[in-house]
Amino acid sequence: MTDDQTTARLAVLGAGVMGVGIATLALGHGLGVLLVDVDAAKLDRAPIDVATQLRLAQLMGARSGEEPIGELATSTSVHDAAAATVVIEAITEVAELKSKVLVELSDVVRPGTPLVSNTSSIPIDELAESLARPGELVGTHFMNPPYLIETVEVIRGARTSEATMAAVTSLLAALDRKAVVVRDAPGFVTSRILHPMINDAVRVVQAGTATADAVDTLMQGCLGHRTGPLRTADLIGLDNLVDSLRVLHERTGDEGCLPCELLLAKVRRGHLGRKSGRGFYRYEEALP
Numbered sequence: 001m002t003d004d005q006t007t008a009r010l011a012v013l014g015a016g017v018m019g020v021g022i023a024t025l026a027l028g029h030g031l032g033v034l035l036v037d038v039d040a041a042k043l044d045r046a047p048i049d050v051a052t053q054l055r056l057a058q059l060m061g062a063r064s065g066e067e068p069i070g071e072l073a074t075s076t077s078v079h080d081a082a083a084a085t086v087v088i089e090a091i092t093e094v095a096e097l098k099s100k101v102l103v104e105l106s107d108v109v110r111p112g113t114p115l116v117s118n119t120s121s122i123p124i125d126e127l128a129e130s131l132a133r134p135g136e137l138v139g140t141h142f143m144n145p146p147y148l149i150e151t152v153e154v155i156r157g158a159r160t161s162e163a164t165m166a167a168v169t170s171l172l173a174a175l176d177r178k179a180v181v182v183r184d185a186p187g188f189v190t191s192r193i194l195h196p197m198i199n200d201a202v203r204v205v206q207a208g209t210a211t212a213d214a215v216d217t218l219m220q221g222c223l224g225h226r227t228g229p230l231r232t233a234d235l236i237g238l239d240n241l242v243d244s245l246r247v248l249h250e251r252t253g254d255e256g257c258l259p260c261e262l263l264l265a266k267v268r269r270g271h272l273g274r275k276s277g278r279g280f281y282r283y284e285e286a287l288p
Contacts, residue, residue, distance in 0.1 A: 021053065036081055
């Protein structure tokens, strides 16, 4: 790697849907980003995916197209994140994997570097248990796609320091995002409310009461849900939704959070939503 690459201001760990989306958001605001993933094939695709998402952001009015674009660097090693001033972890929603990666990052970065876990449901203080410097960890829950949705849920763990909070809110301000700070709990606010509701919507379809389109149309037209719960599920990714529901069930005991059979069946078939081209709806092109 070149010197310019290793001094990227922001490191994003995980080149999946959320990691690339967060990287796109930062790059579109002129920040340099180091994108890290063990999967070299994902990293090879990342520049194309970022370019596609930047064009979509422009088409949707989220950027003018005249703003400078930051430099994207990629790496398969967390050690290359050593010089980053902020690290955002955006890997799969499995607590053990997140904890392992966060420990690796904490050992690599300079003391005082904020570690941001982008999670939809795992309590931040639970992840902080493994860290020698737990005050450096804070949670975010970017919504998909991050380059279009302007509000970000920020989760302050019991041990998150003032300096870490100041750093993450400053970063979000630089990205033109509105930070809404909440206390730590399984699912926080958005997932604790939304994901069981989506699970119930899937149960309605499973029971044959209504089609997915009918559920979404009623929720949009009668209750003001912007996209409908099942289109939202497809955007989240049905596999990600199942992971989040399992986390919620394990940590709250709420039986309503047990993923219903139709949801599990779609995941088994690889019908994961927009990213795979098919979920509760079919899509001509999978999202990058």
